[in-house]
Amino acid sequence: DAKTTQPPSMDCAEGRAANLPCNHSTISGNEYVYWYRQIHSQGPQYIIHGLKNNETNEMASLIITEDRKSSTLILPHATLRDTAVYYCIVRSQGAQKLVFGQGTRLTINP
Amino acid sequence: EAGVTQFPSHSVIEKGQTVTLRCDPISGHDNLYWYRRVMGKEIKFLLHFVKESKQDESGMPNNRFLAERTGGTYSTLKVQPAELEDSGVYFCASSQVTRTTNEKLFFGSGTQLSVL
Numbered sequence: 001d002a003k004t005t006q007p008p009s010m011d012c013a014e015g016r017a018a019n020l021p022c023n024h025s026t027i028s029g030n031e032y033v034y035w036y037r038q039i040h041s042q043g044p045q046y047i048i049h050g051l052k053n054n055e056t057n058e059m060a061s062l063i064i065t066e067d068r069k070s071s072t073l074i075l076p077h078a079t080l081r082d083t084a085v086y087y088c089i090v091r092s093q094g095a096q097k098l099v100f101g102q103g104t105r106l107t108i109n110p
Numbered sequence: 111e112a113g114v115t116q117f118p119s120h121s122v123i124e125k126g127q128t129v130t131l132r133c134d135p136i137s138g139h140d141n142l143y144w145y146r147r148v149m150g151k152e153i154k155f156l157l158h159f160v161k162e163s164k165q166d167e168s169g170m171p172n173n174r175f176l177a178e179r180t181g182g183t184y185s186t187l188k189v190q191p192a193e194l195e196d197s198g199v200y201f202c203a204s205s206q207v208t209r210t211t212n213e214k215l216f217f218g219s220g221t222q223l224s225v226l
Contacts, residue, residue, distance in 0.1 A: 036215075043114070043201050043217030044153065096166060097143065098215060100153040 004088045009105040018075040020104050022088030025069040031092045033064060035073045037084040038103075044087065047073065078108045112136070114218035116202050122224045128190040131221045135184070135204030142185050143205075143215065144177060148198035159185060160207065192225045199223070 005023040012018040024033065034049040048055055048062045050071075055062045061074040075082055087103040115134045123129050135142050144156040156175070157167040161182035170177070174193070179185040189196055199222050203215040 038153075041219070043203070043219050044215075045217065046214040049214075096141070096158050097155040097169070098145075099155070100145075102152060 004090055004101055006086075006088050006101065006104045008102060009107070011107050011109055012075075012078050014080060014108050014110050015077055018078040018082065018106060018108070020073040020075075020086050020088075020106060021070065022073070023070050024088070024090045027068050027090050028092070031090045033062065033068075033071050034089045034091055034098070035060070035062065036087045036089065036098070036100075038087070039081070039084040044100075047086075078106075080108050080110065082106065083108045114202055114204050114216050116200075116218035116221050118221060119219065120222045120224075122226065123192055124226050125194055126191045128188065129192055129223060131187045131189075131200050131202075131223070133185045133187070133202030133204075133218060135202070136216055138206065139204035139216075140182070140207045141205040141213065141215075142179060143203040144185070144187055145201040145203065145217075146198050147201070148195065151198075153201065156187075189223075192223075194225050197223055197225045 032049050032051050035047040036044040037047055038044045048057055048060050050062045050064055064071045085103040085105050087100050089098050117132045121129050140161050142159040145153050147153045155169040157170055157177055158165045159179045162179050176188045199220040201217050201220045203217040205213040205215045
């Protein structure tokens with residue numbers, strides 16, 4: 001599976017949009033981009049995933065660049081409960097396991 | 111609907127003792143995974159069951175670790191004998207088997223294992 005690069009930490013004000021970048025320049029055609037997060041003392045939680053089109057669900061939006069070498073997770077109105085470590089994971093079709101990197105520690109400030 | 115449950119939530123044991131962790135996946139989920147995070151490191155895959163069969167156990171660190179899933183329902187992960195470096199948080203996850211493999215994994219809250 002392709003490797004991803006994320007900033008180690010970010011801050012965002014409560015109520016503002018949080019934009020978390022992820023670089024996956026070696027992604028191949030059948031690899032999906034997944035986002036999970038881990039809130040302190042809980043297990044990782046699925047957020048969203050996509051292949052090449054932008055995706056939106058009740059939690060977030062995922063914007064994937066046209067060349068698919070990077071993506072951005074958007075939390076449109078961040079709350080204090082969104083403080084967590086966010087993981088961008090590239091996973092090939094047919095692969096079963098997730099490979100976690102260091103992730104981005106997002107802190108939402110009041 | 112109940113999520114993935116893990117027991118115990120915390121375990122403190124001495125080096126050389128045996129510990130057994132249990133995971134109850136979401137009902138109907140054939141895929142079951144074990145992951146762990148040791149101090150300061152990334153979350154690492156340990157193994158994957160499909161029903162009662164081990165699909166991938168490439169992440170198991172050594173033969174002190176034994177995972178079972180008899181009957182394809184709950185799973186246990188036994189560490190015998192435990193060593194100091196086994197301390198960490200052990201997560202279990204489950205998912206449905208689908209044709210597309212675009213599966214979402216649902217994680218439990220983990221078992222915090224401390225080996226003294």
